[in-house]
Amino acid sequence: MTSMGLIILRKIIEFENQQEDIKEEHKPCFEWESDEWELYKSAVVKRQDELCDLNLVEVLGSVISSDKSNELKIEAINLCIALVLGGNIKAQDKFFEYFQDDYKNLFLLNLSYIIES
Helix, strand or coil: CCHHHHHHHHHHHHCCCCCHHHHHHCCCHHHCCHHHCHHHHHHHHHHHHHHHHCCHHHHHHHHHHCCCCHHHHHHHHHHHHHHHCCCCHHHHHHHHHHHHHCCCCHHHHHHHHHHHC
């Protein structure tokens, strides 16, 4: 997995927001205000769910838990945000399952390290 691959996967979700100023500015979903995408929520949720069905959460967890570059991990975190945007239940459940199986807490330890650096 590369940073560009993670960005493309995030763009799959972001593409569903058809609001003109969002599209023109290429604003990433982690910068969206609630009112900037609410009209497109069902389309966004559909894409989030499709990506979750492809076990993307497990892949993201592996990337963040690994010793890969911080650039790759930050893109993985941005994609995690895109998956849970709006409180997506399926994504939250998938992350919960992943955390339950992460006995060494590598995901959260690496996340903490990235936040602190």
